[in-house]
Amino acid sequence: MYKCKTLFNLNKQIIVPVFLCFQVIIHAIILLLMFSCCHAADAESQNHPEKSTQKASTQPVEVAISITGIEGELKQNALAYLELKKSLNDPHFSKAWLQRLHKKAEKNIKDALQPFGYYQTKVTGTLQQTEDSSWLAQYTVVPGKQVKITEVNIVITGPGKNDPEILALIDNFPIKKGDPLDHTQYEEAKANITTGIGRLGYSQITTHSKKVLVDTKNNTANINLEFASGTKFYLGAIHFHQDMLNEDFILSYLQNIKTGDPLSQNTLLELQHALYSSGYFSLVDIKPDFEHVKNRDQVPVNITLKPAKRHKISFGIGYDTEIEANVSMRWQHRRLNRYGHYGDILTKLAPKKSTFRVSYWIPTGDPSRDKYGIITSVETEDTDTTDRTTFDLETGYWFAIKEWENTLFTEYRLEDFVTGNDPSTTTELLSFGARTQRVNYEQGLFPRRGWSVYGEIRGATEQMLSDIDYLRLYLKSRLLLPVTRKGRLVLRAELGMAESNDYDSYPSSLRFYAGGDQSVRGYDWKALGPKDREGNVIGGRNIITGSLEYDHQVAENWVVAGFYDAGNAYNDSLDTVYYGAGFGIRYISPIGLIKTDIGFPLKSDDDISDNNFVFYFGFEMNL
Template identity: 30%
Template sequence: MSKRSARAIRAALVWWGFAVAAPAAADLTIRGVDDDTETVLEAFVTIDELPCDAPRWWVERRHRQAPGEIRRGMETLGYYRSEQSGELSWEDDCWQASYRVTPGDPVRIQGFDLVVEGALADEARLQSVLSSLDIGPEEHFSHGAYENAKGDLLESAQSLGYFDASFTRHKVTVDPERNVADVELTLEGGERYRIGEVRLEQSALREGLFRRFLRFDTGEPYDARVLTRTYQDLIESDYFDRVLVAPELDERTEGEVPVQVTAVAQTRRSALVGAGYATDTGPRARFDLRYRRVNDRGHRASFSSLVSEVNGEVGAEYRIPYGDPTHEWLFVKGDIIYEDTDTARSLERGVTVGRTHRRGEAWAETNYVEYTVEDFDVGDQEGTSQLMLIGTSWARSTSIDVARPTSGYSLGLDVRGAARSLLSDNDLLQAIVRARQIVPLGERFRLLGRVQAGWTWQDEFENLPPSVRFFAGGDNSVRGYGYEQLGPEEDGEVVGGKRLVTGSLEIDALIRPNWSVAAFVDTGSAYNSSPDFSTGVGLGLRWYSPLGPLRFDIAHPLDDPGRSVRFHISLGPDL
């Protein structure tokens, strides 16, 4: 415990009338400066090192030294005209030292001469660093800012491959009488190194596939950013447990630097067994089995199953990397999905083939063909549907791997269609748009927004299965209403609609490291021609568990006066 904390605790005990006989403690107080400056000065004042029972002559000697030590500390911060005064007293044979500092005006930079020599001077990234330095003409001078500026410039030079860069001139002249400083710096960049031999050490994948993860090649100018990106891509691929991508600086020669890439493989298989509860589905159980690497060509396979009172599914998928293995895949999957809700019953069997690749720098594009056969019963409509859906989906999002992101967004677009001439019993065109946004509101608060919209153009709606109809209501739709209980009705039963619009606004406040409280309003409608919005409002509690945010919500449906509140429990990422 610090001496300041001990003093505060003793004062609190006296205040409440529960004073105890606490042992005397040495105490150092520095006034007249802010907390950050006080922390710096405490590191300079050596009397703070002495125990309570130190010899008096020793304490008095350190006390006489303290003003000079404080003055030197203030000079490192750029205050060369500070004044100091101090008092030394004794309480219960323990020293108490108090000092007051008058900082005075800070030193200003009068002359600032920064020269960058060689090819380094033309590097755009170095120019960006130069424009953001904390030192410059008329700026407050401090030795810490000066050293930080030198460090930033050297770090930027070395990240670009100028490993021999050094300051051939680094001089600071301070004139305390005029309260000004002159700064002179010359940074000699030297030669920019190229990437030399790329040394690979891994056994999980074929070398040709592994090299497609690398963002650099022999002969290219060295750039630390591409090494960092390679490291991130290898880790995020899930093929590897540990990765090292680093230049061998001790072996650089003739303008080239070798780069070592070492990757330790993940285990081939992983399994997940779990149970849970959500208000949309009731109790549920899950079993997933993943093969991260079926073979050294990077093929993957997975099996998943989910069982609940309301719905369930069994599926398998096989994926093959092609092109850039970080985001280009061919896949085939098959699944069986059932649903038994208050509004519909269905059993769907499907097979999908497709490919996923990157479109530009931000969008992930998936093109697919999905063949489904679905038995369904919705209201008084029942039958068997056969659809060959041809579609494309686009998605982009900020990648924030934290339980409670304070900012970010995700966007998604899915367009699909079917035609009688292509193994389908209905003509269909459908588009679905999704968007989520998180906006920070100070340190503890954030605003979360969610919008989803869908449109269907079809030949015979009554022959469409529930999987391509729109419903609203539930944990991830309009809270306050049951799962898929909002939509057009026939004979008092919800049968789903051709169109969908839902939206949500939520504000939450962090109350503990892994807990927050929330208030929200949801609204939406599944409809055929014109929307009939239903709105729910409520309060919630959030626990940011190791598996993701767990939400406990209580919501009131404003458009259903017969129902007071509905409870919702859900698990899943905010974006």
């Protein structure tokens, strides 16, 4: 008994303190976990105030921001830097968040003005709640004086340090001592020097130092730039890796690039563009071989070429009021032989006018601009007053002078035609002529500025395998002028004249007609011109038309138009001028232009039409 009691007392003395220790440890762990959770929740609330106020208020916080004291690009940049403005559309934006970002606005605005050289900006901000419970954040900015540049130091090291062209680039550095500091201008000027030196053949140019040291106390800045030119490289031999075209023919596309030219990134891009634009290649991979540089630092260039698909077939569907519904198919053979000859076949079918044409092209000279061509075609036309079948065989030389595209051609034409109630006539002509045209519109789906001109002169004589003598001149032009921010004025003019010793045998395809979508709207296609005794329009020796149209873009792809047209086709004198006016809608589609016009004739003539208006609709889609 004694021993047991003693043992029991001893165990009690040991177990009770141990149990108490475990209790203390468990309580401490619980308190530590509670403290950690509270601290994490508090930190989360500070980083994302919207979460801490989401339950307290579900009402959106409306804020108006006002910045005064600066305008233009300074104000735009300040708004762009302002974190408060960036957060306004956040669905969790709250009052707490607003107050926190308002405190940061002063620094945001100061940082925004530094790129423009303002380092002593002062900002005064207020945040007030208005009567309608919205908030007004106002910031008054005093930009201070702009930092002035006191020194501009540009150093060139390496082989190009005495190159006169590099020294000229440095002399023309646009930032001078005494100019205000503008970091955007500085970055652009610095990049231009690097690019300019690279274009001179120093393709391994590096920038060793580029520093703008701003002394905010004295409001001054120093610019220090140091470039290492590296070696000046020149274009060496060009090696083509391909087996599809004659190499001399490929080189003819590179007439503006010659061995010995300075080697630069621009030179390589020009090489690539010239070869891609030829249409013969799907891949043009250019690699300069700096490991095999030869005499006078000439770098060989390896060009790997992969062929484009030889054959291309395209289909088209369309509709216009003049020739009605039409379908077309075009097959192109892009590479007929190793000398780059190519050809195509076009078929276009419509109820009133159909065409079958075969073309063969032979590049020459500068093949990107010059070529010989042989074109043969058969065309049929069947209208209320004209029925014809025309066979053409034309050979010519197509060439460009600056931006003008020109053609000198010889054409054999055999035409069987009927006009009005006259008997069928067959005329054979061997004509000589020239064409020129230029298109100069600004880029975009809806150009508002630009012009185009087309002109052709042709003639034939009985002394050279022709049934009649004739001389024909035709001119047309179009001018676009911007009006308001989304409008344009479209001016169009057309002039043609012809003389022949036997007009009865003069082909109907060469006569002039007015009326239609591209002429005087308000009248049917080819409805205006000289008539025979039965009142059938048989076409005239001369034509003059003009058009004034205003187009206004009302949406990204929608344009409304109003127009006024005038003109006529005639023989000896312009006794009658027809006028038409109307309005239309155009839809600018990625796959084609859809155009609708309603034209009203302003001069009544029962012999022409008894319609009070003419509806024009047209679109063309290539598949």
